[in-house]
Amino acid sequence: MQRGQGFRGFLNYIRRNPAFGGGLVLLLLLLLFSTVTTIFIPREGAYPLAVMPRQAPSAEYPFGTDSVGRDLLPTLIYGTQMTLSIGMIAGVIGLGVGTVLGFMTGYFGGLFDTIVKFLVDVLMTIPSFLLLIIIASSVPNPEEMGVVRMGLILSIVAWVQPTRAIRAQVMSMRERAFVMMAKLSGMSGMEIIIKELMPNLMPYLAISLAGAVNGGVLGSLGLQTLGIGNLREPSLGMTIYWLRYYNAFLQGYWWWIVEPVTVIAAIFIAFLLLSIGLDEFANPRTRRTV
Amino acid sequence: MRIPPSYILKRIGFLVAVLFTAATINFLIPKLAPRDPVQELINQKIAGGSLTSEGAAEFRDSLRTLYGLDKPLWQQYLTYIGNTMRFDLGYSIVNYPQRVSTIIGQTVFWTLGFVFTSTILAFLIGTVVGALVGWSKTSKWFSWLMPPLAMFSAIPGFILALVFIYYLAFKAQLFPLRGGYSVTIDKNWSDPQFLLSVLHHAALPGLSMLLVSVGGWSLGMRSMMVTVEGQDYITFAEAKGLKGSRIFFRYALRNTLLPQVTSLAMQLGLIVSGATLVESIFNYPGIGNRLGGAIRALDYPVIYGIVFFLVVGIALSTLIVDLIYPFLDPRISYSGG
Numbered sequence: 001m002q003r004g005q006g007f008r009g010f011l012n013y014i015r016r017n018p019a020f021g022g023g024l025v026l027l028l029l030l031l032l033f034s035t036v037t038t039i040f041i042p043r044e045g046a047y048p049l050a051v052m053p054r055q056a057p058s059a060e061y062p063f064g065t066d067s068v069g070r071d072l073l074p075t076l077i078y079g080t081q082m083t084l085s086i087g088m089i090a091g092v093i094g095l096g097v098g099t100v101l102g103f104m105t106g107y108f109g110g111l112f113d114t115i116v117k118f119l120v121d122v123l124m125t126i127p128s129f130l131l132l133i134i135i136a137s138s139v140p141n142p143e144e145m146g147v148v149r150m151g152l153i154l155s156i157v158a159w160v161q162p163t164r165a166i167r168a169q170v171m172s173m174r175e176r177a178f179v180m181m182a183k184l185s186g187m188s189g190m191e192i193i194i195k196e197l198m199p200n201l202m203p204y205l206a207i208s209l210a211g212a213v214n215g216g217v218l219g220s221l222g223l224q225t226l227g228i229g230n231l232r233e234p235s236l237g238m239t240i241y242w243l244r245y246y247n248a249f250l251q252g253y254w255w256w257i258v259e260p261v262t263v264i265a266a267i268f269i270a271f272l273l274l275s276i277g278l279d280e281f282a283n284p285r286t287r288r289t290v
Numbered sequence: 291m292r293i294p295p296s297y298i299l300k301r302i303g304f305l306v307a308v309l310f311t312a313a314t315i316n317f318l319i320p321k322l323a324p325r326d327p328v329q330e331l332i333n334q335k336i337a338g339g340s341l342t343s344e345g346a347a348e349f350r351d352s353l354r355t356l357y358g359l360d361k362p363l364w365q366q367y368l369t370y371i372g373n374t375m376r377f378d379l380g381y382s383i384v385n386y387p388q389r390v391s392t393i394i395g396q397t398v399f400w401t402l403g404f405v406f407t408s409t410i411l412a413f414l415i416g417t418v419v420g421a422l423v424g425w426s427k428t429s430k431w432f433s434w435l436m437p438p439l440a441m442f443s444a445i446p447g448f449i450l451a452l453v454f455i456y457y458l459a460f461k462a463q464l465f466p467l468r469g470g471y472s473v474t475i476d477k478n479w480s481d482p483q484f485l486l487s488v489l490h491h492a493a494l495p496g497l498s499m500l501l502v503s504v505g506g507w508s509l510g511m512r513s514m515m516v517t518v519e520g521q522d523y524i525t526f527a528e529a530k531g532l533k534g535s536r537i538f539f540r541y542a543l544r545n546t547l548l549p550q551v552t553s554l555a556m557q558l559g560l561i562v563s564g565a566t567l568v569e570s571i572f573n574y575p576g577i578g579n580r581l582g583g584a585i586r587a588l589d590y591p592v593i594y595g596i597v598f599f600l601v602v603g604i605a606l607s608t609l610i611v612d613l614i615y616p617f618l619d620p621r622i623s624y625s626g627g
Contacts, residue, residue, distance in 0.1 A: 118307075125308045125605055126315075127559030129566070130597045134315060137585050137593060138323040218446060222567050225448060226582045240452070244571060249460045249467060257456045265445045272444035 020277020089151025098162025106170025416507025424515025443505025
């Protein structure tokens with residue numbers, strides 16, 4: 001992978017793959033923004049009637065306040081935390097299920113593979129966002145929907161893409177010489193999957209994880225923007241829902257619009273850079289100087 | 291080129307399976323969820339004062355009979371599938387005597403108009419830009435286009451829309467803030483002034499959709515172009531002394547366009563989902579905004595009906611691309627399905 005070892009080698013690698021480094025730094029900044037700051041800034045400010053409404057950014061409220069009296073600084077801090085957590089839950093479950101199904105179907109084939117492949121094909125045709133709308137709008141007690149429940153709902157569709165991608169990779173690798181060698185030396189199917197295929201597909205699993213978390217964040221933002229979920233909690237999607245509901249545009253509250261948009265854009269750009277960087281790591285052959 | 295009937299049958303069978311799954315999900319999810327739309331509607335009416343608690347029981351029974359909720363589950367399922375396949379999507383709960391199919395009919399053309407136009411424009415612009423960036427004999431300046439385009443493709447359209455509305459519509463007042471046409475003009479499709487106002491209102495939603503997808507098309511096209519440029523037949527064409535423009539259009543572009551068409555079919559779901567949110571942000575009178583309204587009002591038949599309609603649209607479009615594709619690419623074999 002690279003010359004040099006440890007942190008030094010890692011830095012050297014980043015220099016050759018700036019997209020990966022940029023994505024990592026951006027994601028790290030977002031994580032710091034949504035975790036470390038919570039030591040100093042209490043969550044109470046992120047709920048209605050906490051502060052004076054309709055204040056432009058000032059020394060007292062560096063991010064300004066919205067029209068129901070939420071302080072936007074804690075709103076964005078805890079919103080980023082919630083939205084990233086939702087994405088993470090959906091992404092990890094999606095990748096977990098996708099890895100198991102992808103390896104099982106791709107390596108063993110058979111009837112199970114036929115069924116899963118058919119299901120994946122059908123679910124790829126039905127847009128996952130529409131499926132999420134149906135599921136999430138039917139869930140009882142939306143006012144109690146927390147981060148975990150939202151993440152679980154999103155994970156219902158999050159496994160489809162990883163399953164497809166990993167299955168295709170496993171199928172292309174199944175016939176390679178090193179797998180044949182392992183088979184001849186008497187390894188069982190499970191052993192080959194864990195000891196031979198898994199390590200070779202690590203970069204693809206990382207790409208799939210980035211994609212699944214990204215999909216989870218996107219899905220949760222979309223659902224919340226439509227007003228599905230917990231309307232009281234200050235997640236990023238709900239911030240969008242409320243600024244639209246209270247017509248922040250017509251009042252000229254630019255801070256209420258620009259700030260969440262910037263944070264959301266930063267999240268997606270971080271995932272874009274990470275996946276470009278991981279892709280370059282996984283397929284060194286696509287390296288080019290265009 | 292003749293497509294074998296087995297290929298067509300396979301694709302149509304798949305379409306039926308998709309529709310059947312979508313209808314079944316529509317039926318099952320609300321049954322699994324312990325949420326009673328009829329009771330919620332009644333609670334709303336009582337809270338609103340238009341219904342007394344004495345009248346509620348009677349109203350409840352009549353609604354349950356109307357929606358067939360008093361019959362056994364399997365019978366409800368068969369009726370539901372039968373109705374759905376005949377495109378009888380039932381009635382709206384909130385705007386009661388209105389049929390869901392009427393609501394779809396009123397809104398779908400608004401969505402088709404701006405989504406179709408922006409998708410085709412994005413496809414053309416993105417493909418041309420991607421081809422020019424990927425082709426090594428064009429100006430290096432083109433490659434400067436890629437980072438911003440890639441960035442826009444990562445940010446969802448409805449998020450971009452918020453910025454557009456604030457800066458272009460509210461601040462600069464170049465475009466209207468919301469809606470599909472100016473309310474001060476009579477709704478008359480033969481009036482050029484009305485048409486102009488429709489175009490004016492569709493501009494920003496269209497731009498939000500367009501910017502997001504241009505990046506995707508150009509990225510895909512660029513990498514296809516780079517791959518094709520390394521092929522032997524390009525080298526051969528150069529060795530024959532063909533003009534650069536001829537190699538670019540006839541040899542490279544033609545071969546790279548086909549995968550783009552396939553991904554167009556694969557992107558339809560994303561495009562429709564994106565349009566739903568963009569319409570909601572702009573209060574555009576299309577089907578996506580209607581879906582958003584139904585979600586806020588808990589109008590379940592409308593939610594399920596619109597979602598089913600959209601799935602049918604996407605599945606049909608996919609089928610059409612699948613059937614056209616063998617004509618576009620003579621190299622493809624049909625047996626794979």
